[in-house]
């Protein structure tokens with residue numbers, strides 16, 4: 300579905316993407332993560348054919364990019380992180396423009412407005428829409444032509460809790476139906492909740508690629524926090540459970556001290572991300 304081999308993208312002397320290789324099968328909900336400036340948007344632009352790589356190769360749906368962009372374009376949806384609607388037109392009119400462009404029946408407009416819970420606002424000018432409504436209209440627009448691959452750039456930023464759940468479920472449904480979902484997000488809870496596989500990049504380089512669970516298992520640092528009362532003074536201490544000496548020290552404290560609290564720390568995907576991208580866990 301997507302095959303990236305040894306991708307390099309330079310801006311002058313600056314390497315924005317550095318030797319990136321990825322293989323993403325059809326129907327996968329793939330998370331593409333990295334700190335600010337890591338090279339995510341640059342990579343997505345190359346995958347969309349908006350930018351020609353310095354070297355390396357990209358294949359999307361079996362077509363070479365950017366050479367065969369026109370052939371692959373009808374099968375791709377791209378939900379950018381900023382809206383670009385015609386504000387003086389209604390939501391329905393905005394979608395109608397795209398429906399005509401892609402030869403999609405108008406019944407699909409009503410269906411997608413309903414899926415994104417925008418039916419009531421269908422005939423209201425987009426100018427009056429809230430930020431969240433504009434984002435949802437953007438998603439409806441990019442799904443209208445039933446693409447086989449959809450790029451979502453921060454789709455749940457600025458959405459309320461209800462809409463976040465709606466959009467996350469929608470991405471999961473799309474993947475379950477065989478659409479490949481390429482998701483960029485800074486929301487680590489989202490990644491843990493919905494992604495099948497995740498790639499983390501930093502400074503243009505791939506750090507690791509796997510399932511969220513495998514990331515946690517491989518990179519987890521296990522800590523136990525203890526509080527005990529020693530002669531009327533509250534002592535707090537953390538033990539690294541991967542260190543045999545600290546495990547023994549913890550066992551000793553539990554046996555000999557009056558422990559008030561023994562608490563193993565939860566290691567989340569966010570902690571893995573921070574660890575891999577340079578922010579220490581402790």
Ligand SMILES: Nc1ncnc2c1ncn2[C@@H]1O[C@H](COP(=O)(O)OP(=O)(O)OP(=O)(O)O)[C@@H](O)[C@H]1O
Nearest residue numbers: 310313314315333334335336337338339340341342
């Ligand atoms: N057209 C350009 N010319 C020069 N440098 C660029 C250009 N586009 C991007 N860059 C640089 O490439 C690097 C990667 O940028 P990119 O936008 O891909 O990062 P990102 O991972 O999407 O970041 P964010 O999470 O902040 O959106 C940055 O240092 C950016 O300044």
